[in-house]
Amino acid sequence: MYHNIAIHRALYASDEHQMVRQALIDFLKKEAIPHQEKWEKEKCAPKAFWRKMGEQGFLCMDIPQEYGGGGFDFSFNAMVLEESRRLGIDFGQAVHSDIVAPYILRYGTEAQKQHYLPKMVTGELIGCIGMTEPSAGSDLKSLKTTALDMGDYYLVNGSKTFITNGYVADFVCCAVRTDVGISLLLMDKELEGFTTGQPFDKIGIKYQDTCELFFEDVKVPKDNLLGEEGMGFKYMMADLPRERIGIAVESLGSAIGVLEKTLQYVTERKAFGRSIADFQNTQFKLADCAAEVQVYQAFLDRCIELQMQHQLSTEQASIAKLKATEMHGKLVDECLQLFGGYGFIWEYDVAKAFAGARVSRIYGGTSEIMKLIISRGLFKEFYRAKQKELAFQSNTNTQLNK
Numbered sequence: 001m002y003h004n005i006a007i008h009r010a011l012y013a014s015d016e017h018q019m020v021r022q023a024l025i026d027f028l029k030k031e032a033i034p035h036q037e038k039w040e041k042e043k044c045a046p047k048a049f050w051r052k053m054g055e056q057g058f059l060c061m062d063i064p065q066e067y068g069g070g071g072f073d074f075s076f077n078a079m080v081l082e083e084s085r086r087l088g089i090d091f092g093q094a095v096h097s098d099i100v101a102p103y104i105l106r107y108g109t110e111a112q113k114q115h116y117l118p119k120m121v122t123g124e125l126i127g128c129i130g131m132t133e134p135s136a137g138s139d140l141k142s143l144k145t146t147a148l149d150m151g152d153y154y155l156v157n158g159s160k161t162f163i164t165n166g167y168v169a170d171f172v173c174c175a176v177r178t179d180v181g182i183s184l185l186l187m188d189k190e191l192e193g194f195t196t197g198q199p200f201d202k203i204g205i206k207y208q209d210t211c212e213l214f215f216e217d218v219k220v221p222k223d224n225l226l227g228e229e230g231m232g233f234k235y236m237m238a239d240l241p242r243e244r245i246g247i248a249v250e251s252l253g254s255a256i257g258v259l260e261k262t263l264q265y266v267t268e269r270k271a272f273g274r275s276i277a278d279f280q281n282t283q284f285k286l287a288d289c290a291a292e293v294q295v296y297q298a299f300l301d302r303c304i305e306l307q308m309q310h311q312l313s314t315e316q317a318s319i320a321k322l323k324a325t326e327m328h329g330k331l332v333d334e335c336l337q338l339f340g341g342y343g344f345i346w347e348y349d350v351a352k353a354f355a356g357a358r359v360s361r362i363y364g365g366t367s368e369i370m371k372l373i374i375s376r377g378l379f380k381e382f383y384r385a386k387q388k389e390l391a392f393q394s395n396t397n398t399q400l401n402k
């Protein structure tokens, strides 16, 4: 069924990709799909499942072998995200494998890499990223969590909200305000004064746990500073394209999965003595959906290639996230309509996908913030020229007034 919808994916065509993909599908069908209902009630996928994912080599696939990883390229991480979402599985592996692990690999000391990465690969340690605060979401720079320099440790006070994996994680890569600006600290959950709220009751992706983190006089050893002090905001901005292409790819995977299920459903369901698939409306709607999927596959594959060459720009990643998540939302809505009333019932995958799709336009930067980034890129030269002109004018005025 999959190949009827998707175009040939040169990116995922190697024997190794095919082997990994099939192994992942077999694994998720056995170890995740049958347990989803229980995990949804518990609002969290258990640590034991993370360990199994790790044992099979599906976490942090592009971490180099010297740190226990598979040493694969980013296309394998992207394929894991896409395939998982195609099957309707979403437990926060993107945050762990595609945000936190790359931060540590890129900015960590050798001791930090040796401590965290091998265990993140096996799933023994689960990571989360703490940027958002109750009063700082889109406006990340206004975060208030403080880390006071106390000599050999930082004293951290504040809180984070909406943290994916926050409940199940063993540590957070946390954005804090230090004397010289925003910095990143690796904070282990065992530290005294570090507490976690209960997972939020969400309208979708119910077992990808999301919760609050609280810090009250937490003493964080100086060794846990990630990279340089005051560079945290720059690091986060530098790595956001990878997070955003990841979200775009997850949206594509979910859209493909929903389309596959809808194609099957409309051939089985009957009305007025015919299959739903026999109505031209159904055929045209699904033709549109398939066309959207193929167009986005081609575009996202190109973005993945650019990411593999470390050349994906902030603007390109924002375009990918903005457009793929919007396509995802519209496609799932159209497909749900073809399920009639059943599409509104939670046990149907299309209902779960519909609710889950909504957040992709919010987290990782909202659609509005994506538009801000894209438009800033468009007008960069215009504002640069304007600034030069203003500087020239003020210079000339100063000369004339002398």
Ligand SMILES: Cc1cc2nc3c(=O)[nH]c(=O)nc-3n(C[C@H](O)[C@H](O)[C@H](O)COP(=O)(O)OP(=O)(O)OC[C@H]3O[C@@H](n4cnc5c(N)ncnc54)[C@H](O)[C@@H]3O)c2cc1C
Pocket (backbone or CB within 6 Å): 095, 128, 129, 130, 131, 132, 136, 137, 138, 139, 161, 162, 163, 164, 165, 210, 359, 362, 363, 364, 365, 366, 367, 368, 369, 372
């Ligand atoms: C399920 C879930 C998981 C998440 N996981 C994480 C995580 O792991 N780690 C983490 O740090 N955060 C996480 N987040 C937080 C997420 O990144 C933020 O919710 C998001 O960035 C928006 O911030 P906000 O909710 O404070 O909304 P606000 O910033 O308050 O925005 C409210 C509205 O105003 C709009 N807006 C804001 N500024 C502008 C502007 N300048 N121009 C135009 N419109 C604007 C927004 O687009 C939005 O529509 C998660 C959120 C959810 C829901």
